[in-house]
Amino acid sequence: MFDRDLSRRDALKLAVATGGATALSACLSEAEEPVPRGSPSAELPEGQHRWNDFLNTDDAGNHELPPHHVFLSLALDGDGPPTEDDRAAVESAMGTLDRAYQWSHAGLLSSLAYTPAYFGRFDADLAYPLPDPRRLSSFETPEFDTQDALLHLASDRPDALLEAEQALLGEREEMNGLEVETSLSAVFSVTLRRTGFIGAGMPAERQGEVKGIPSGGPVPEESPLFMGFKAGFRGNQATESAVNIQEGPFAGGTTKHLATIRQRLDDWYGEQDFEERVMEMFSPLHAERGLVEGVGNDLGDFSGVDEEVVETIREQARNFGRVGHAQKAARANRDADGEPLLLRRHVESTDDGEASLHFPSLQRNIESFEAVREAMNGADLTDIPTIRQRVNNGILEYIFVTRRGNYLVPPRSLRALPTPTGT
Template sequence: MPSSPDRGLSRREFGKAAVALGGASALTACLDRFRNEPEEPVPSGVASLEQLPTRQHAWRDRIRLDDHGNALLPRHQILLYLNLGVDGPPGTDARNTVSAALSTLDEAYERSHEGLLHSMAYSPAYFDRFDASLPDDLDLPPPRRLSAFEQPDLDTQDALLHLASDRADVVLEADEALTGDRETANGVTVDARLTDVFSVDARRTGFVGAGMPAERQGELEGIPDSGPVPEKSPLFMGFQAGFRKNQASEDYVTLNEGPFAGGTTKHVANIRQRLDDWYGEQDFDERVMEMFSPTHAEEGLVEGVGSSLGADNGLTPAMIDNIDEAAREFGRVGHAQKNARANRDPDGNVRLLRRHFESTDDDIASLHFPTLQRGIGAFEEVRKAMNGVDLTAATPAVRQRVNNGILEYIFVEHRGNFLVPPMALRALPTPTGE
């Protein structure tokens, strides 16, 4: 179901989506909800934009955190890729419709992991519809190939709506209210739909959280039949990611000036995983070397899925600076170790805010990889560091996709770049923000 273009979710697609998002128990909960037999009540939202944060991407104080302050992203997520039905710039009626559809969500659901977090973003192709240009200093190029060894489909749809909640029934209901034929959302009347203005080009679903990948690993392309994904892992590859101190803050990624002040830029990759060799040919220490760094394995810094690390991934400046040496000594380099080289500004601040989650769309183990940053260039620089082309010169053992972090196991399928405008401009903005 997930990538199929359609106006709304058919019954069969709904069932498949519910299972993809939440497993069989979520399907039962969802079906009950759709029969209007409510489970736990969902907290309601607010009726006016003024009661909401000014940043659409302000999630951190609205989601769960672990004991170390690491963000626990909402367990169920949907990405709706949307195209406008007409050529040229959208008019006032369309803008009012989108605004009303999004306001319905705000009123229906508390803006939190228990209700719904959502954000609307727009592509460079969308802004090309207008005669006016985006501000010169806004770094939002069209998506492109970012390594010699990838052939992604480039996502150039007009808009991307991101829905996220700890409740599968909530993201599904919100999706139905925006693109299907539901007349109410959590008791609030639906007067306007996104599909009055947009068509749904692709619907991609996912999940993240301890236990969820292991629960879903059976009969999935990309995961060995032995079911090796650790029970407690939040991700298919067996480790936790997104430690607080290795993430940019929401403040840091926010645009400070210009018409879109309060907004940010978003890159979204979709990455297919093939984990047969990851689990079949590598032992735990080798996986730690390739995910974090060889020193992490040597010093036993990572236990289990990595929660032993606390609030940061344990990379020291020495591990980052001496990566060539590590490559020669151990014949491998770590994914995090490589990326960190480009992920600090001159003052030592982390540049990217990663918010990735897993997917079983089309019965393939994959990852949806949204990151937020002030400009897309920051993402591209980190991705270049991750390509690690330079490291193949350090030793013959490290090759373009072998012993080079996790590149052997991941394959980029899609890339898209978007502007996440501030809340007040989230409905079909113009390039000048007027």
């Protein structure tokens, strides 16, 4: 009996990562409450990235992403531009999704985004800048997302997520009780399935099962991330309006960079004590002033990476022999009014049995993401003797980028196979 319960718990814990019909039936058998139904697409926010008003918030008002995530890389069959029939099929499938699940953490949040390679199928130029993905540091060798599209699904409910995925892919006839007339599989095939999770306790619960985390269970119970801190403080995130495309056919949409990053945390936990981890994650000043307790809940709605922390980075590097990840990134993450430019929505993953991270970042221009990544590389700080390209330089020693992709996230009304001019 005990064993059976344990294996059911394990099956549920891994359900989204595993995927498929068996995982779904395990979740459905546990589901106690119905999943709330959705609305016609026209009644939903035009920006597919407009999630914040429909998320939970913590005590400090920070937005909390839903715990379960799937990222599907989608490729169109054949060459050349898609047809009107293809477009109608995608429109129908996504319209059913909107009606089947409430646009919220309790139902399902989604976004369907397109690569430069997709827009390359057309003769016309894309009416918004969207560069090809490229290496963003001298020490990475990522593969690039060159398929057509990316569908991101997120929910509190693994059953809703798995059911939606399977219905969209033509493996189920209903979504939350609504009949699916056309599935995405009429035009797309899945080339890569990535899964993610985020939330206090979830990394600790999985730490014994993945490569990249040393033995002994170092990940704190209350941490939402494998590295032991929380991220995404409201005051250090761009607002959804700040990442909006403002003009042209894609106004109301945004751009997305998606990186996949492997974590190897043996030295993070084995060689650094808590104070050193605070220095490398936030800043030496954070450690000196004792600003971070535990996973950082005490910081409230702002990480404490303020002008002083950013501007005295070289002095801190000289005095403490290290620099922090957040203080470095912040150097490029402010607009002229001092407001953040990137809206990070990263989640942890155990895909391929490795502690990893799927890192979607939304910003008005991909350029802003690239600039932040360059600032995070900290190559300009390596003239200080103790700072090396990957040592004492934030968290670079422990993370390895394996994939990068750039995407346009069109407004909802153009999310079905848009043309480059939005006609």
